[in-house]
Amino acid sequence: MKNFVINPVLNKEFKLRFRSFKSYLGILFYLLALGIIIIGFVFIQSLSNSFGLFKPEESKMMFMLLSMLQLALILFITPGLTAGVISSERERQTLNMMLTTTQSSTSIILSKLVSAISYLLLLIVASLPLYSFVFLYGGISPAQMLTTIAFYVFTIIAFGSLGVLFSTLIRKTIVSMVTAYGLTMFLAGGTAFLTLLLMQLGYNYSGNPSNVQHVPFAYFAAMLNPAIALFGTFEPEIIDEITNVTGIEFPLWAAYLISYTVITAGAIFFSIKKLRPNMKKG
Amino acid sequence: MIEIMNLTKEYGSFKALDSLNLKIEKGTVFGFVGQNGAGKSTTFSILATLLAPSSGTAYVNGYNVQKEPREVRKQIGYMPDFFGVYDQLKADEYLHFYGASYGIPYQEREKLIPQLLELVNLSHKRDSYVDLLSRGMKQRLCLARCLIHDPEVLILDEPASGLDPRARIEMREILKELKTMGKTILISSHILPELAEMCDQIGVIDQGKLVAEGSVADIQDKLRGEKIIFVKVQSSLRETVSFFEDDPFISNVQLMDDDHTIRFIYKGSAEEQTALLKNAMVKGLPITSFAEEEADLEDIFMEITKGVEMS
Ligand SMILES: Nc1ncnc2c1ncn2[C@@H]1O[C@H](COP(=O)(O)OP(=O)(O)O)[C@@H](O)[C@H]1O
Ligand SMILES: [Mg+2]
Numbered sequence: 128m129k130n131f132v133i134n135p136v137l138n139k140e141f142k143l144r145f146r147s148f149k150s151y152l153g154i155l156f157y158l159l160a161l162g163i164i165i166i167g168f169v170f171i172q173s174l175s176n177s178f179g180l181f182k183p184e185e186s187k188m189m190f191m192l193l194s195m196l197q198l199a200l201i202l203f204i205t206p207g208l209t210a211g212v213i214s215s216e217r218e219r220q221t222l223n224m225m226l227t228t229t230q231s232s233t234s235i236i237l238s239k240l241v242s243a244i245s246y247l248l249l250l251i252v253a254s255l256p257l258y259s260f261v262f263l264y265g266g267i268s269p270a271q272m273l274t275t276i277a278f279y280v281f282t283i284i285a286f287g288s289l290g291v292l293f294s295t296l297i298r299k300t301i302v303s304m305v306t307a308y309g310l311t312m313f314l315a316g317g318t319a320f321l322t323l324l325l326m327q328l329g330y331n332y333s334g335n336p337s338n339v340q341h342v343p344f345a346y347f348a349a350m351l352n353p354a355i356a357l358f359g360t361f362e363p364e365i366i367d368e369i370t371n372v373t374g375i376e377f378p379l380w381a382a383y384l385i386s387y388t389v390i391t392a393g394a395i396f397f398s399i400k401k402l403r404p405n406m407k408k409g
Numbered sequence: 410m411i412e413i414m415n416l417t418k419e420y421g422s423f424k425a426l427d428s429l430n431l432k433i434e435k436g437t438v439f440g441f442v443g444q445n446g447a448g449k450s451t452t453f454s455i456l457a458t459l460l461a462p463s464s465g466t467a468y469v470n471g472y473n474v475q476k477e478p479r480e481v482r483k484q485i486g487y488m489p490d491f492f493g494v495y496d497q498l499k500a501d502e503y504l505h506f507y508g509a510s511y512g513i514p515y516q517e518r519e520k521l522i523p524q525l526l527e528l529v530n531l532s533h534k535r536d537s538y539v540d541l542l543s544r545g546m547k548q549r550l551c552l553a554r555c556l557i558h559d560p561e562v563l564i565l566d567e568p569a570s571g572l573d574p575r576a577r578i579e580m581r582e583i584l585k586e587l588k589t590m591g592k593t594i595l596i597s598s599h600i601l602p603e604l605a606e607m608c609d610q611i612g613v614i615d616q617g618k619l620v621a622e623g624s625v626a627d628i629q630d631k632l633r634g635e636k637i638i639f640v641k642v643q644s645s646l647r648e649t650v651s652f653f654e655d656d657p658f659i660s661n662v663q664l665m666d667d668d669h670t671i672r673f674i675y676k677g678s679a680e681e682q683t684a685l686l687k688n689a690m691v692k693g694l695p696i697t698s699f700a701e702e703e704a705d706l707e708d709i710f711m712e713i714t715k716g717v718e719m720s
Binding site: 135136138139142143146147219220221223224225226227228229230403404405406 | 454457458459460461474475476478479482483485487489491492493494495497498502506507509510511512551554558
């Protein structure tokens, strides 16, 4: 391990993270939160089912529940893990010394991001045994499982980059956190609300669900929403519904990928640019 | 070598640095003195590529701090006035981290780190967590960190502030050792005597302007045209006293308690002083010693800042 020098900042971040008791506590609470809900779900199901058996449709339900829950937890944790990575070094007065080394700004920003992402991945990996339930009873394909995990990774990178950007731009960690949480709440909750609202508008215009007035704005709200994008991979009908109302045929998951790829690239680019003072201008 | 040309830094309408000009030759120990808020840290931050100047330029070993910041970073070891440490790292891991940040390979660091810890007298703390070290130890560890990539220039912002006298002396001894290693050292302080002993060159900054620059003696001369001189004689006390009393540049002639020493204030130039001594010899006065008082540099400093405030 000692010879395995990946990158100084990454190496240091890993060391600090896994020496901190908080990190383990975090994993524990994460699994507890997921586990309790799963057990509760199974318990309620078995009450309503006279044979106490678990059917494949219910297994799919549980997979969806688990996955949406996991998404919610990830969206909840990511800003907290990333919105302090630079500003906290600034507050502890370690940033200046790091910036006077010959490490590139790119390497510092990416290491910070990768470090935070790695911890989130660890949480996801740790949660995998909970899914074994689902596979035990069938109803879910491994492809669906892999899609979901890939979706998590992508979403973590996107929201993590935004957190890193705020942490770079905003001097105080607390302000950066509030900003990052605010934006995440808007992107995860606000856009869902907007989508529903705008779609309702479409229905109301026509009065007839089969003959709706097109509301393209609903599409732009929906394409930014991670919950809709993920749910769409389970239940394509809701995507069809959005296509129906908005009149935009372009696949929603592709719009999600494209918009967040642009956001991620922009956030990383500006973080790198703003980490050190702009010297060339003078 | 450091060259600072018309360096200006503005925060809004406030000028923290006002057309600063400085030249520091290679191998010089330069003391940067000024009261709190004078602009020392601002100057050092610009040299360390952490702050962009509003106008003017600065060069470190010929590299422009704005155009070639990466090259400048290779040349300098920078110690900020206030700095923190990571609380879950041990002293040698701390140095490994910064060493790696300068791209030094692991094997090389393994050889280097014990030497550096030895230099700053922290060999026994190699496996201690850095946040548990005393302030003086942290300061020394930070100095070791500055040295890890063997920079030619050290920029140390108030390295002795907040240290107790013992830790101060320890820090000074280490700096002297670095001086013998031929490094160019820039060191700032708001207390002049702390620096005087070890500096070849001193710059005094006040409200963003360089108000005096030169060797300690130069500054002394420049700042006060007068010196306190002690003369010792074997005999002919009265004759000697009247000789000095007659000189137009001399005032306040006093006889000290030991009946052998005369003290007076001298206002003449160096040439006039030579002439005075020659005259005394021609007169055959039995002078055994003629010495300038080592003035307390802090007094000089107080005088400079007083002068600046008045104008
Ligand atoms: N970021 C900043 N914004 C506004 N004023 C600043 C800032 N940094 C420093 N100053 C001001 O610039 C002046 C010089 O500060 P500094 O270089 O830290 O002084 P010194 O290190 O000599 O004590 C001070 O008056 C300080 O208040
Ligand atoms: Mg300062």
